[in-house]
Amino acid sequence: MNESQTIQSQPGEFLSPAEKEARGILLAQEIVALQKAGTEEANQAVIAKAQELERLFTPSADPTQEPELYQTTELMLEDGTNTLIRPENFSVQQDGKNHNLFPGSTFKLSGIRVRFKGLVDVSDPRAENHGQPVIEIDIEAEGGLHRIVEPTLIETEGSDFWSWEKLTPEVIEQQLAKWQEIYQGLGIEIHLPSKEALLSYLSDNQEFIELVQKKEQQGFTQMVIAPPEIKNMIDGLNTAIKAHGGAELYLSDTWKEMLKDEGKTHFFVNLGKDQGSTMSQIQASPEAFGMLNGCFISFIEPRQNIVKKDEPDVMDSTGRKAIKGGLNAQKYQDDYFSDADPGQHYQGEQAMIPQEWLAAFAADLYDKYLKSNRQMDASVTDLFDSATATWFTSTAVPGRDFLPYARWYSVGRRLYFRGYDPTFPDDRLAPRPSVRKKA
Helix, strand or coil, X not given: CCHHHHHHCCCHHHXXXXXXXHHHHHHHHHHHHHHHHCCHHHHHHHHHXXXXXXXXXXXXXXXXXXXXXXXXXXXXXXXXXXXXXXXXCEEEEECCEEEEECCCCEEEECCEEEEEEEEECCCXXXXXXXXXXXXXXXXXXXXXXXXXXXXXXXXXXXXCCCCCCCCCHHHHHHHHHHHHHHHHHHCCCCCCCCHHHHXXXXXXXXXXXXXXXXXXXXXXXXXXXXXXXXXXXXXXXXXXXXHCCCCCCEECHHHHHHHHCHHHCEEXXXXXXXXXXXXXXXXXXXXXXXXXXXXXXXXXXXXXXXECCCCCCCECCCXXXXXXXXXXHHHXXXXXXXXXXXXXXXXXXXXXXXXXXXXXXXXXXXXXXXXCCCCCCCCCCCCCCCCCEEECCXXXXXXXXXXXXXXXXXXXXXXXXXXXXXXXXXXXXXXXXXXXXXX
């Protein structure tokens, strides 16, 4: 956690006047920077920071009152009475497996889908209920009524648990619908998995669930659904970019070779160890490469700010360091995408393949231009991330020593597809990690 986050988590009345002033200046600077960005996400962040700034300098009605550690909620039970709950997680042990229920998690109880809400708070007048789980019933109808249940009942009668906190079934369904919208906007025909098939695929492997539980805390919350055909994606993006005032894409010989015969390109290459697999081999064993219904399914961080090699490490609250630019391909493989990760901070991460990068870029392009039919101009900001560049240390073209590399050049409003020698360091370049079920 960085210093800004630490200060922000403290109520304003517990900061000294100097700390309040420093925090206020920092918030004001952040608001100005976000306003310049002008994106929907930035505008939402501006509102949140402005509200925090207001709270920071608004005196508390009772400055001696201690802050609450959590907010209790009053819910109506099915018998018409009310109960007070706290939105706390609940762990279920079943068949030797641990299922983490978060407020809002759904599961089946005796075959009926219900929603976990939290635990009965100690402030509830009925002491015998303190600490008991509370579920919402009839959620497939209107819901709104709740039931206090014994923990043992969930352990014995519970099933179909969804153990992720941020990537709930509702969020997955929303993202699936968004991908359908994106590909329609690009004019690309793609047969996406159904909601039922996708939810089943993402929840039928305990090892994968435990991986995603950790990775979503590290920010891997954007699902990427990518078709295997590279040329169709590039053609669709190129057409859309030119239609909105952008320039013709640039293709190097490395990419021309890839597009000439996609079947010969090797993916998921481990440098110095193996040659990876061709698309035909991957499609023959889709479960080993994170594929469902012919599409790659993976999760990435919505934004990746590349840290330059001479800059200090940037570490998140889980101990994972942001990937730095300016390293050669072999070092990326050794440091980030190998089994030599004693802290398991990069567990389950692999370098994104071109199809995933193109899909993630398409999502940003759609949000910022296609959806609103907005025209690009000379001052257009970078799409995708701070450097909008990545090279694919997991992809190789037989007969060529160059690794594929892709970049969005904002000034020229153009996509660049190039190749670089694996030993070539450039601060703008870094592989982008993704997480998939197997690979």
